[in-house]
Amino acid sequence: MELTGAEIIIECLKAEGIDYVFGYPGGAVLHIYDAFYKQDDVQHILVRHEQGATHAADGYARATGKPGVVLVTSGPGATNAVTGIATAYMDSIPMIVITGQVPSHLIGNDAFQEVDSVGITRPIVKHNFLINDVKDMALIFKKAFYVATTGRPGPVVIDIPKDITAEKTEFEYPSKIEMRSYHPTVKGHNGQIRRAIELIKSAQRPMIYSGGGVILGNGSEQLRTFTRSLGYPITQTLMGLGAFPASDPLSLGMLGMHGTYEANMSMHHCDVLIAIGARFDDRVTGSLEKFCPEAKIIHIDVDPASISKNVKVDVPIVGEVAPVLDAINAELAKITEPSNLGAIEKWWAQINEWRAQDCLKYDQNSKIIKPQYVVEELYKATHGDAFVTSDVGQHQMFAAQYYGFDKPRQWINSGGLGTMGFGLPAAMGVQLAHPGEMVACITGESSIQMCIQELSTCKQYSLPLKIINLNNGYMGMVRQWQEFFYEKRYAMSYFDALPDFVALAESYGHVGIKVEKPEDVRPALDEAFKQKDRLVFLDFITDREENVYPMIPTGAGLNEMILV
Amino acid sequence: MVYEADNSEAVEMKHIISILIENEAGALSRVAGLFSARAYNIESLTVAPTDDPSLSRMTLVTSGTDEIVEQVCKQLNKLIDVVKLVNLTDDVHVERELILIKVKAENEARDEVKRIVDIFNGHIIDMTDTTYTLEVTGDSEKIDALLKALEHITMLEVVRSGQLGMGRGAKGMGCKPC
Ligand SMILES: Cc1ncc(C[n+]2csc(CCOP(=O)(O)OP(=O)(O)O)c2C)c(N)n1
Numbered sequence: 001m002e003l004t005g006a007e008i009i010i011e012c013l014k015a016e017g018i019d020y021v022f023g024y025p026g027g028a029v030l031h032i033y034d035a036f037y038k039q040d041d042v043q044h045i046l047v048r049h050e051q052g053a054t055h056a057a058d059g060y061a062r063a064t065g066k067p068g069v070v071l072v073t074s075g076p077g078a079t080n081a082v083t084g085i086a087t088a089y090m091d092s093i094p095m096i097v098i099t100g101q102v103p104s105h106l107i108g109n110d111a112f113q114e115v116d117s118v119g120i121t122r123p124i125v126k127h128n129f130l131i132n133d134v135k136d137m138a139l140i141f142k143k144a145f146y147v148a149t150t151g152r153p154g155p156v157v158i159d160i161p162k163d164i165t166a167e168k169t170e171f172e173y174p175s176k177i178e179m180r181s182y183h184p185t186v187k188g189h190n191g192q193i194r195r196a197i198e199l200i201k202s203a204q205r206p207m208i209y210s211g212g213g214v215i216l217g218n219g220s221e222q223l224r225t226f227t228r229s230l231g232y233p234i235t236q237t238l239m240g241l242g243a244f245p246a247s248d249p250l251s252l253g254m255l256g257m258h259g260t261y262e263a264n265m266s267m268h269h270c271d272v273l274i275a276i277g278a279r280f281d282d283r284v285t286g287s288l289e290k291f292c293p294e295a296k297i298i299h300i301d302v303d304p305a306s307i308s309k310n311v312k313v314d315v316p317i318v319g320e321v322a323p324v325l326d327a328i329n330a331e332l333a334k335i336t337e338p339s340n341l342g343a344i345e346k347w348w349a350q351i352n353e354w355r356a357q358d359c360l361k362y363d364q365n366s367k368i369i370k371p372q373y374v375v376e377e378l379y380k381a382t383h384g385d386a387f388v389t390s391d392v393g394q395h396q397m398f399a400a401q402y403y404g405f406d407k408p409r410q411w412i413n414s415g416g417l418g419t420m421g422f423g424l425p426a427a428m429g430v431q432l433a434h435p436g437e438m439v440a441c442i443t444g445e446s447s448i449q450m451c452i453q454e455l456s457t458c459k460q461y462s463l464p465l466k467i468i469n470l471n472n473g474y475m476g477m478v479r480q481w482q483e484f485f486y487e488k489r490y491a492m493s494y495f496d497a498l499p500d501f502v503a504l505a506e507s508y509g510h511v512g513i514k515v516e517k518p519e520d521v522r523p524a525l526d527e528a529f530k531q532k533d534r535l536v537f538l539d540f541i542t543d544r545e546e547n548v549y550p551m552i553p554t555g556a557g558l559n560e561m562i563l564v
Numbered sequence: 565m566v567y568e569a570d571n572s573e574a575v576e577m578k579h580i581i582s583i584l585i586e587n588e589a590g591a592l593s594r595v596a597g598l599f600s601a602r603a604y605n606i607e608s609l610t611v612a613p614t615d616d617p618s619l620s621r622m623t624l625v626t627s628g629t630d631e632i633v634e635q636v637c638k639q640l641n642k643l644i645d646v647v648k649l650v651n652l653t654d655d656v657h658v659e660r661e662l663i664l665i666k667v668k669a670e671n672e673a674r675d676e677v678k679r680i681v682d683i684f685n686g687h688i689i690d691m692t693d694t695t696y697t698l699e700v701t702g703d704s705e706k707i708d709a710l711l712k713a714l715e716h717i718t719m720l721e722v723v724r725s726g727q728l729g730m731g732r733g734a735k736g737m738g739c740k741p742c
Binding site for chain 1: 585586589590593594597601631634635638639641642644645646647
């Protein structure tokens, strides 16, 4: 039977097992919306701004490992989606973004709502396609999902002119796909794995540094086995938190600009660094000249271009984290008597000295609510079991530092692009993926206003998120930099006219609670989580000038932290 | 462990890179866009379809330290449309470039130019009462030498193809067995 292009899109999504599409209609996609109207298999979630659609699909993908799907119209629909596409790209999130395009015969004419979507998104996608013929539709969708979800994942844009969605052809979804130009590496090279094992065995001061790649590659189990069988210390990047449990004594917490003292000092002094699914981002390495001066480096990564990009490594292993670690673990299991036990014991003694610094301490007796305290209480109120999304700023760092993530895919934030506005829509995607689970969005009064309109989407779909607004009245992270590096000239990091967030939440049909005293923090959180089917917006009035510590200033080494 | 600390490797060299890429709309802009987005330098780039019309062959000349060029190659390889990439500089290879030059050719310059073209194994492919259009092929050193030889002649227009390259020996680069 012949189907229209629009119907084929739905069939492709069904074939890929997609349950949700996040989108917003407009002229160029009306045929597609008409096809949506006529079926019940794929549910369309109507957001309030296309940026929200991309972040929601992104949050859904991060929480499930399945690709998120977005549908937007041409022109402004596509440009509004750009921030979310770039956010997903920087964090290697599998996502399919369908953008409507003006009819084929008008392309290039500066037609109404025409932009060159393929051109605009080219540098922020793993790949993109413009469909010229309805007969190519099924194959291009198959390719798009394959490319988005394999190797180092990433967003793929499919731009579809309106006329193509009305044309008809026979539909058949390819069951397999082979692309002569795309062959991601899965298994690691045996010789390299052997070299890595030798280095791992002989280490005197080893350090495991793992990143978001472990979560993306579903390698969390393997990482746990690897780390525990060796008894080596492990630190995780902002994107990697949860892959290895924060509550395990082997975990030194996060590293980098706002990492712990013990993690950064151990990085600086280690003699063998085992980097797993991490990419030596500048927020992690600090000054490259001073990075890990004594270390031989092993790097496991699925993306060959990540290897020796910023830091030259000694033993690169290109492959997916899980199979590579499986291979290494199998070899390690054969070792009965490690020869470096004495050295490792000494190393831990040193690390424990650094740990004793207690670098995350903060004033427990404050009469004003400390943001760190709210996060700690949130952890307790949710038994560490909530999915936590965040926006960008101090609150993001406090969330990463004080909510000890024990499970992968539990911590969802925009690490690479650092997109304010991410938290709320991402939480919607997480909640849809995991109905019945606790989902908290830790945010700030500035960030939340960037996608606040999505409160309306939450009402429409009854998403019972808990919004933890750490309201310090400042763009806290900007203010902190201005305090440290611009002699407290707080240029434009302050809003003079904040909304009444309680009234705002209520006007969207939600519950709002304002919390001003430390002793009210826990009761408010408990009350919020008791309301299982309501979105509760908790507006915590926090210490206005609290800073995130430790901090590594730009240009400094990991051993040159500013401590509280 | 860091490039900057290791000056011995920081020598900038010219590299000639051959790429087989899907002959699709936008393939060229993906390559060009990569260079501008990552601030890599691009000296010349030629592209045309091959005997297999579904594939284009590009020859790209860039310069940088070994590490930078390694990154360039990895990033190019990462483009979904790139089927195969070879850094020709790593092995013996041939390079050719074609140059067209329109020169003023009057009085004694008319003979002089003709002589130079002969020395460089070139041709005069168009002429007027006052000008010649020359065609010369060769590696970039030869082309540079030609331009130097013509220094005292008035050049009205110069166009270079950019370099083409191919590995020496029996092996082909394509997807086809040889
Ligand atoms: C879209 C966007 N614009 C600007 C920035 C720069 N920026 C980073 S943190 C920050 C302040 C965030 O303030 P708030 O949300 O109140 O969080 P706080 O730091 O106070 O916890 C800004 C403006 C950004 N990350 N994203």
